[in-house]
Every structure is written in C-alpha cells, then in structure tokens.
Amino acid sequence: MKKFSGSALLLDRSDINTDEIIPAKYLTENSKLALKPYILEDLKLDGFDPQRDPQKAEVIVTRANFGCGSSREHAVWVFEVNDINVVIAESFARIFRQNMFNCGMLAIELSAADIDSLFEMGPDLHIAVNLDKETVLAESATSQRTFAFTLNSFDKELVAAGGWLAYADKKY
Amino acid sequence: MGKTIAEKIFAAHRRDNPSGAHTVLDLDVVMCHEITTPIAINDLVERGLDKVFDPSKLKVVIDHVTPSKDSKTATQAKILRDWARRHKINDFFDVGSNGVCHALFPEKGFVRPGYTIIMGDSHTCTHGAFGAFAAGVGTTDLEVGILKGVCSFRLPETMKINIVGELPAGVYAKDVILYIIKELTVNGATDKVMEFVGPVVDAMSMESRMTLCNMAIEAGGTCGVCMPDQVTAEYLWPFIKDDYDSLAAAVADFATWHSDADARYCAELTFDVSNLVPQVTYGYKPDEVKDVGELDGTPVDQVYIGSCTNGRIEDLRQAAEVLKGCKLAPGVRGILAPATPLVYATAMTEGIIQIFLEAGFCVTNPTCGACLGMSNGVLAEGEVCASTTNRNFNGRMGKGGMVHLMSPRSAAAVAVRGVICDHRTL
Numbered sequence: 115m116k117k118f119s120g121s122a123l124l125l126d127r128s129d130i131n132t133d134e135i136i137p138a139k140y141l142t143e144n145s146k147l148a149l150k151p152y153i154l155e156d157l158k159l160d161g162f163d164p165q166r167d168p169q170k171a172e173v174i175v176t177r178a179n180f181g182c183g184s185s186r187e188h189a190v191w192v193f194e195v196n197d198i199n200v201v202i203a204e205s206f207a208r209i210f211r212q213n214m215f216n217c218g219m220l221a222i223e224l225s226a227a228d229i230d231s232l233f234e235m236g237p238d239l240h241i242a243v244n245l246d247k248e249t250v251l252a253e254s255a256t257s258q259r260t261f262a263f264t265l266n267s268f269d270k271e272l273v274a275a276g277g278w279l280a281y282a283d284k285k286y
Numbered sequence: 287m288g289k290t291i292a293e294k295i296f297a298a299h300r301r302d303n304p305s306g307a308h309t310v311l312d313l314d315v316v317m318c319h320e321i322t323t324p325i326a327i328n329d330l331v332e333r334g335l336d337k338v339f340d341p342s343k344l345k346v347v348i349d350h351v352t353p354s355k356d357s358k359t360a361t362q363a364k365i366l367r368d369w370a371r372r373h374k375i376n377d378f379f380d381v382g383s384n385g386v387c388h389a390l391f392p393e394k395g396f397v398r399p400g401y402t403i404i405m406g407d408s409h410t411c412t413h414g415a416f417g418a419f420a421a422g423v424g425t426t427d428l429e430v431g432i433l434k435g436v437c438s439f440r441l442p443e444t445m446k447i448n449i450v451g452e453l454p455a456g457v458y459a460k461d462v463i464l465y466i467i468k469e470l471t472v473n474g475a476t477d478k479v480m481e482f483v484g485p486v487v488d489a490m491s492m493e494s495r496m497t498l499c500n501m502a503i504e505a506g507g508t509c510g511v512c513m514p515d516q517v518t519a520e521y522l523w524p525f526i527k528d529d530y531d532s533l534a535a536a537v538a539d540f541a542t543w544h545s546d547a548d549a550r551y552c553a554e555l556t557f558d559v560s561n562l563v564p565q566v567t568y569g570y571k572p573d574e575v576k577d578v579g580e581l582d583g584t585p586v587d588q589v590y591i592g593s594c595t596n597g598r599i600e601d602l603r604q605a606a607e608v609l610k611g612c613k614l615a616p617g618v619r620g621i622l623a624p625a626t627p628l629v630y631a632t633a634m635t636e637g638i639i640q641i642f643l644e645a646g647f648c649v650t651n652p653t654c655g656a657c658l659g660m661s662n663g664v665l666a667e668g669e670v671c672a673s674t675t676n677r678n679f680n681g682r683m684g685k686g687g688m689v690h691l692m693s694p695r696s697a698a699a700v701a702v703r704g705v706i707c708d709h710r711t712l
Contacts, residue, residue: 129472129571133679138658141321142351142358144328144365156681179473182506183679184658185408186322187424208477208508209408212438213424268305268438278438282430283335286301286310 115273116199118220119242120172122252123198124233127159130176131183132210134158136192138184146191153192173200173241175232181210190217200243202250204229215269216278222250228261235259245273288546290444291511292479295419295543299402301436310438311419313343314401316431319387320348322406324365326429338373339435345396346370347379347387350654351661385626385652388412388500388594392492393626395525399514399540404428404437409594409676411502415495416522417514417543419479422503442508443552444479444545449486451560456710458604459494460596460674460693462486463501464565466557468575476506478552481545486559487512492521493600500595501676504572514540564708567691570680578696581706587669588619589701590683591694592650593657596674597625599632601694606638608698608709609645615704620647621663623655645701659683672700 134157136149143149154164174193180203181189190213193201200220214221220243224232232239235254242251250261275281289297302310316339323346330336338344346366354360363380370378379390388409391397399417403410406428413420423437431437449462467474480502487495495517499510512518519526519536530536564578591597591605602624614620622642624630630652633639642649648663656663657675665671665687674697678689690706699709 131679133658133677133682137681137685138660141660142356142362144324144358144361146325156685158680179476179506182472182476183408183503183677185406185410185422185424187325187406187426190424205473205476207473207506208440209422209424213426216424216426266305266307268308271304278426279329279333279429279433282434282436286430286434286436 116218117172118200118245120240121170122173122175122236122239122241123167123171124236124239125159125174125176126233128177129179129182130157132181132186132189133183135181135189136186141186141188146195149188149192150195153196168196168198172197173202174198175229175239176201176203177229178204180206182207185209187213190214190219194219200241202232202241215272218273218275218277220273222263224250224261224263231259245270287550288548290479290481290545290549290551291417291513291543292419292442292444292509295400295402296441298400304438307440308438309441310436311402313404313431313435313437315396315403316344316428317387317391317403317405317410318344318346318366318428319350319407320362320366321350322425322428324362326406326425326432327365327369330429330433335433338375338432341373341375343435344375344432345377345391346375347384347390348381349384349387349390350658352384352653353381355661383627386594386597386654388496389598389625389629392416392496393628395522398522399518400543404431408503409500411507411509412496412500412594414502414509414511415492415499416518417512417540419509419511421509440477442477442479444481445475446481446483446551446554448484448554448556449482449559450484450556451486451558453486453559454562456695457559457562457564458693458695459490459497461562461565462559463498464567464575464691465562467501467505467573470505472504472506472571472573474505475502478507480505480507480510482510482512488515491600492517493598496598497595501572504676513544564693564696566696566706567678570678572676572678572691578706578708581690582708584690584706585670585704586618586672586700586706588621588663588665588671589697590621590656590663590671590673590675591697592623592625593654593675594625595676596694597623597629599629601674602629602633602638605694605698606641608695608702608712610641612645612702614646614701618701618704620645620701621650621656622647623650623662624652626652656683672697672706
C-alpha cells in the first residue's frame with residue numbers, strides 16, 4: 115500500500131477541475147512521470163504558487179466537488195508522481211474519485227464542518243490516515259484532532275490490491 | 287416497484303456486486319481515443335497483459351489531435367494505430383475517416399438502446415441520447431474494460447428532468463442544457479443519471495438529444511439519458527433494419543427499456559422552456575450562465591463552431607442561416623470544425639461550407655482541436671472566444687483565454703457582430 119500521511123496542502127475552493135490540476139496540453143505525454151512539473155499549473159488561488167506549494171505536500175485538503183470536468187486520470191497520476199496519495203474533500207466528482215481508488219489512492223470525504231475545522235487548523239498541518247480505524251488525525255503546532263470517515267469494503271479492497279487492474283485481473 | 291432505464295440496464299448487465307454499493311457491469315462497447323488509451327496500452331504491455339476482451343466491441347478513433355501536430359501526438363497516434371492493427375480491431379478510424387468520437391460513433395451505428403458503454407472521455411455521456419448507459423471513465427477503468435470487458439459503478443440514483451412547454455424559435459438544446467446546468471450547478475447531479483424526458487425532448491432530433499446528454503457531465507452527472515423512441519429508431523434504422531421486421535417493431539422493442547411509470551427517482555424536476563432565451567456562459571464554470579442580453583456587447587477575438595457538443599450537421603445549418611451573405615466582423619477570427627467527415631461532406635453538398643468560407647471562416651478537418659486547447663485555434667493570454675463547445679474552464683482553450691459557451695446560432699451572430707449579442711435581433 116501507498117503512504118497515506120504527510121504534510122497537507124490546503125486548497126480553499128470548491129469545484130477545482132481537472133484542467134486546473136493538469137492542463138490538457140500535457141495530455142500528449144506518454145509517461146506519468148513526465149507530468150510531475152505541471153501539477154496544479156492552471157489553478158488560480160490567492161497566495162497559491164503551483165511551483166512552490168505542492169513540493170512538500172503529501173496530502174491535499176480541499177472543499178466540494180474536487181476533480182470535476184475531464185475524465186483524465188492524469189489528474190490522479192500528477193498527484194501520485196508528486197507523492198500525494200490522499201485527497202480529503204467535502205465531496206468529489208465521480209470519475210476523479212473512482213480514478214483515485216482505481217490507482218490504489220485515497221479520496222476521503224468529510225463533512226463540510228470537519229473540512230472547515232481542518233482549514234481553521236491550517237496552514238501548517240500534518241495528516242495521518244488510519245485506514246483500519248477509518249480516521250484522519252490532523253496535527254498543527256498548537257492542536258490535534260481526529261475525524262472519522264467511512265469507506266465501503268470495495269474501495270478498501272481496491273486500495274489493498276493496489277488498484278482496480280490488479281483486483282479485476284485476478285477476479286474476472 | 288418499477289425500474290428506471292438505468293436500473294434496467296444495470297440489471298441486464300450485472301456481472302458482480304463486490305460491495306453491495308458497487309456493481310460490476312458487462313460492457314457492450316468500449317470506445318478508445320488517442321489521448322487516454324495509449325497509456326493504458328503501454329501499461330497493459332508492460333504487465334504482460336496485451337490482450338483485448340473482444341475486438342468487435344472496441345471502437346477506436348484518433349480524434350483529439352489529428353493529423354498529428356508534433357512528435358508526441360504522432361507517437362500517441364502510432365501507439366493506438368499499431369495496437370488496433372495488432373488486435374484486429376476493424377472499427378478503427380484514422381486520418382481521412384476520423385472525426386470527433388461522440389459524433390462519429392453514433393453516426394456509424396455503434397450505439398443501441400440498453401447498451402453499456404465506457405470511454406476514457408468525460409463526454410461519453412453523449413451516447414445516453416440513444417437510451418444507453420454511457421459513462422466517461424479514467425484510464426485504469428479503460429484498461430480493465432479493454433482487458434476484461436467490465437467496469438464497476440456505484441448504482442447511480444436517477445434524477446428525472448422533465449422539459450416542458452414549447453421551445454421558442456431561435457432557442458436550442460444547447461440553451462436548454464446550459465439553463466439546466468445553471469439551475470443544478472456543476473455539482474448538482476454528481477453520481478446521478480440525468481434522465482431527460484417530456485414533450486420538448488420527445489420533439490428533439492437525435493442531434494439535439496446528443497447536445498443535451500453531452501453536457502450532463504458539466505452538472506456532475508454520470509450519464510444523461512433519453513427514452514429511445516421513433517426518432518431513435520429512425521436514426522439507427524440503416525444499422526438495425528436486418529434485426530427488425532419494421533420500424534414499429536424496433537420502436538416497440540426499444541420501449542422495453544423505458545423507465546417504468548412507478549420507478550423511483552432521487553429528484554424530479556420540471557423545467558418550462560417556453561420563455562427561455564439564448565443562454566451564454568461567463569466566468570470559468572459551466573454553471574455560470576446568463577441570458578444573452580446580460581452579456582450584450584462583450585467583444586470577442588475568435589468564434590469556434592464544432593466539438594462533440596455542437597459540431598453536427600444540424601448545428602452547422604443553424605449557424606449558416608445567420609452567416610449566409612455576411613462577413614466576419616473586423617478583427618474576429620472564425621473557425622469551423624465539422625465533427626465528422628460525413629458532417630463535412632453533407633455541409634459541402636448543402637452549400638454550408640461555402641457560406642462559412644465566404645464569411646471568412648477557416649474550415650478545419652474534423653477534430654476536437656481547440657475545444658480543449660490542443661490545436662487548431664488555441665487562445666492567447668487575454669483573448670476571448672465565443673464557442674459552441676462544452677467547457678469554459680480557466681485555460682481550457684488556451685492559457686489565460688476566456689471562453690463563452692453558446693449555441694451555434696448564437697456563435698454565428700457573434701462572428702458577424704464581433705460582440706456577444708442576441709442572434710434574434712440580427
């Protein structure tokens with residue numbers, strides 16, 4: 115299994131789309147690694163620098179409908195090759211969410227109130243996901259909180275199998 | 287309790303129920319293009335799994351950047367081309383016979399009511415216009431689809447969208463779907479099937495229904511779907527005439543897929559479009575939609591007519607009615623990308639291409655091109671485009687560009703005036 119902990123990058127906006135995560139002009143790359151420098155390149159947020167801010171992040175915390183738009187799995191791979199294996203959001207677009215689990219990565223949904231709390235604790239936030247207990251442990255310099263989430267058994271099996279291809283190849 | 291069309295299709299295709307929440311479906315068609323498939327192919331090859339579940343169920347096209355514009359896109363095309371040849375995939379469309387996937391594949395008769403269809407492309411929801419369950423997926427889902435012929439979905443709830451009233455002259459399916467997205471928001475139908483019903487939908491051509499279903503994803507919908515009827519059967523007749531004794535028999539068979547009267551919906555919404563006016567987007571989200579009058583006078587640099595949303599013959603006809611005998615406004619660039627070779631050829635025969643050329647448009651080959659900022663009309667920083675495509679995301683048609691989505695007729699009027707305007711005032 116992949117690593118599901120680390121320092122968080124807080125993206126304070128809903129409806130961040132896959133074109134913002136990885137612009138279409140990079141879809142001509144035929145390797146995942148080649149996408150690495152272009153993470154979140156077209157995301158415009160106050161104070162956010164796509165060159166600087168994703169560097170040390172291993173978890174993303176954001177608002178509602180994350181990953182909407184295109185079906186491009188490149189939006190998941192660009193996180194994967196930047197060692198970001200967890201996105202925590204109020205909600206996800208369907209295809210992006212499925213792509214995360216299909217790659218053995220985590221798309222965790224928390225309530226709007228819990229997401230608010232995470233933003234209040236930020237910006238220097240460390241996140242650790244406990245998949246067995248279904249909890250997110252968030253730590254800042256001054257506080258520590260635990261949030262509960264739920265994952266269905268199939269999503270967990272995909273993560274354990276390392277993704278949908280490995281799972282499906284064995285089963286079907 | 288009755289079933290919705292999506293529930294009927296799920297029941298007829300269920301392979302597995304791995305968690306209760308998810309259903310693994312057998313697939314009737316797996317569609318592939320050169321942007322999302324080559325990485326799937328490379329990965330399958332690396333894993334020693336270079337197989338396809340059924341070559342007759344794979345439909346393959348090079349459409350996003352074609353003919354290839356550089357070495358990278360040439361490599362993508364080559365990977366797809368070689369793979370199609372290697373696996374004897376007969377339905378492969380290359381330069382000369384290719385077109386925008388969601389316009390080309392219906393035209394070739396690859397879609398049927400009740401089908402399950404996936405593609406590594408979010409606008410796959412277009413094919414729901416034929417009463418199919420058609421969903422965009424990522425590359426991993428595509429790989430499994432290619433290899434095993436299955437895909438997993440959460441059983442989506444269905445939202446019934448009843449479109450009533452009478453569509454006013456000059457107002458089209460594009461205006462209707464933009465208005466619905468504005469009302470639902472970009473997140474309003476996430477994980478849901480959007481079932482489009484009602485007299486306005488019944489009266490729509492297949493082209494219009496495809497426009498409607500095409501943008502279901504812009505409200506977050508898994509799939510858009512229309513009830514397959516006489517219009518569907520007539521469109522498909524050249525491909526199904528050996529399967530049925532008569533058109534009426536096909537219509538009756540198609541009706542078995544219709545949602546039952548007592549089916550359960552998560553929401554039932556009614557939109558009366560009798561007073562709808564042409565709609566235009568502003569901002570960077572497809573739910574940021576206004577009546578055209580509110581954007582009146584906004585200058586544009588480019589007009590783009592094409593794409594899987596509005597690059598079909600009906601769309602070109604609507605635009606040509608406005609453009610006939612007119613010229614592009616000074617300083618405005620016009621680009622027409624007919625969605626398929628058949629659309630192109632039909633437009634030639636009908637004199638539509640001539641109208642566009644005389645107006646000063648550049649007519650490109652069928653391709654996705656500028657819709658996603660990959661070729662044939664990418665915007666520069668600060669430029670504004672009136673476009674018949676489906677996404678106005680920041681950077682979508684070129685970094686720093688602004689896109690206003692609208693109907694083909696509205697776009698044609700902008701081309702002539704040079705500013706956003708109500709085409710009905712021309």
